Amino acid sequence: MRSIAFISLVITLAACGNAPKQPEHKNDSPAPDSVPVFILKQDTVKKTIELPAELIPYETAELFAKVQGFVRSMKVDLGDRVKKGQTLAVIEAPEINSRLAESEAALQSAKAKWASSRDHYERLYRASQAKTPGIVAPVDLERSRNVMLADSSTYIAASKQSQSYKAVSGYLYITAPFDGVVTARKADPGALVGTNAMLLTVQNNRTLRLRAAVPEIYTAAASPSKNIDFRVDAYPTQRFKATLTRKSETIDPGTRTELWEFQVDNSDHLLKAGAFAYVKLPLERGTTSFIVPFAAVATTQERKFVIRVHQGQAEWVDVRQGITVDAGIEIFGNLSAGDTLLKKATDERKPGSTGTWILK
Numbered sequence: 001m002r003s004i005a006f007i008s009l010v011i012t013l014a015a016c017g018n019a020p021k022q023p024e025h026k027n028d029s030p031a032p033d034s035v036p037v038f039i040l041k042q043d044t045v046k047k048t049i050e051l052p053a054e055l056i057p058y059e060t061a062e063l064f065a066k067v068q069g070f071v072r073s074m075k076v077d078l079g080d081r082v083k084k085g086q087t088l089a090v091i092e093a094p095e096i097n098s099r100l101a102e103s104e105a106a107l108q109s110a111k112a113k114w115a116s117s118r119d120h121y122e123r124l125y126r127a128s129q130a131k132t133p134g135i136v137a138p139v140d141l142e143r144s145r146n147v148m149l150a151d152s153s154t155y156i157a158a159s160k161q162s163q164s165y166k167a168v169s170g171y172l173y174i175t176a177p178f179d180g181v182v183t184a185r186k187a188d189p190g191a192l193v194g195t196n197a198m199l200l201t202v203q204n205n206r207t208l209r210l211r212a213a214v215p216e217i218y219t220a221a222a223s224p225s226k227n228i229d230f231r232v233d234a235y236p237t238q239r240f241k242a243t244l245t246r247k248s249e250t251i252d253p254g255t256r257t258e259l260w261e262f263q264v265d266n267s268d269h270l271l272k273a274g275a276f277a278y279v280k281l282p283l284e285r286g287t288t289s290f291i292v293p294f295a296a297v298a299t300t301q302e303r304k305f306v307i308r309v310h311q312g313q314a315e316w317v318d319v320r321q322g323i324t325v326d327a328g329i330e331i332f333g334n335l336s337a338g339d340t341l342l343k344k345a346t347d348e349r350k351p352g353s354t355g356t357w358i359l360k
Contacts, residue, residue, distance in 0.1 A: 035355040037309060040292070040339040045221065045285035047325050050278050053212035053230065055264065057273040059178050059204035065193040066171035069093030074199075078185050082176040082202060089174040089187070089199050096169055103162040110158040114151035121148040180204040183273075205273045208264040210242045212279045213257035221323060223282035228262060230279045232271065240264065240271065242279075283323065290335060293328045297321065298345035306331065307349060309340040314353045 072092040076082060121144040128136040184201035187193055210230060226244040242262035251258055262279070264271065296306055297319065305316045322330030340357065342349070 034358050035349075036343040036360045037340050037357045038293075038296075038343055038360065040290055040335060040337060040341055042288040042337050043291045043327075044288055045283070045291065045323050045325060045330050047221075047283045047323055049218065049281050049283060051212045051214065051281055053210050053262075053277045053279045055232075055271055055273055055275045055277055056209045056211060057180075057203035057205050058207040058209055058263075059180065060273075061177050061202050062184075062198050063088065063174050063177075063200045063202065064195065065091055065174070065197050065199060066195060067091065067093055067096060067168060068194045069096070069172065069192075071187050071189050071191045071193060071199075073189055074185065074187065076182050076185070076200070078182055080182045082180060082182060084176055084178050086176045087173050088176055088182070088202075091172045091174070091193065093172060096165070096172065099165050099168075103158070103165040107155075107158040107162040110151070110155040114148070114155040117144070117148040117151040121145050174199055176202055178202070178204050179206070203273055205269070205271075206267055208266045208271055208273060210262040210264050210277060210279065212260050212262070212281070213252070213255060214260050214281070216251055216256045216258065217323065218281070218283055219251075219258045221283040221285050223284045225282065228279060228281060230262075230277045232275050232277050234272070234275065235270070240277075285323070285330070289322065289330050289332065290337075291325060291328045291330050292341060293343055295344040296341055297329055297331065298347055300347050305345065306333070306335075307342040307345045308335070309342070309357050312354055312357075314342070314349050314351055314355075316351050 069091040070093075072090040074089050076086075076088045082088060121141075124136050124141050124144050128138075128141050180202045181204075182200055183203045185199075187197065187199045193199065222244075228242050228244065229239045230242055231239055242264045244260060245263045246261045248259035248261075292306065298305055298307070303316075303318055304321065305318050308315045308317050317333050317335060319331040319333035319335070322332060324330070340359075343360065
């Protein structure tokens, strides 16, 4: 009996082991997609950029010989400070002096001849006005008048010619066009010079021009203040002041920049013309705009866009990029304050898609 019961138990356990297992119930529905978003707000763009610039003299002049001759003397040398009108060099040209003397002699001769013919005409004219008729024939009076007019024209021509030779003789003296410093000397006494020979270079470096090429994107966002700071490599621990004085009012098509010029007081002569400088330029947008995180703007080959949540669905909005600041990117587009945007935009999130929008 016990053996029969044992066999029955084994059969029962075997039957239980071969019974099909019931499938477990699992939730195959996808988990909701959690997407960080933020609320778009208006803000004022403020930024300070540093641009390379160049210091140049306020005035510069290369002085050439205006006539051919020999340098008689050079009265200044490299680094000398000069005053406006000061004689810097003297050129010797004997033929010019000879022409000047000849023209002055011709002038005196023409003047004497004109004075004589004028006196003769005036005497004949007074005689013709006398009460006794026929003393002076009208033809003689007219001939005397014509001679006087011809001599007068000759005298005027000689006077003009003498003035021109005086002006040319003045070219023998090279004078400073303004207060400044001699920055180059290219000739010595005895050298033969002509109209294409540069003798000296004079620069006014008491006041300097600081010129910087400002990228096109920043040209409309200049700060209302015209005073800026700049530095130079020669004085790494010092900051210098400059004042915005003028702009080129045009964009260079080659560099897409506008030239801005600042004026620098260099009365202490610390700064050198020709040196490179670095300008700190404060920028401030005149109107409020939208600034979004860098990742909020997606860029593809076809477009640049942000993703807005509209009625619970994703929506692509094309934007244009403005100034980049520490907080993010300035953007322009069909957007309004209070719009909900994705913090991280990607072209993988298609328009019309949904998700769990989490405000952070």
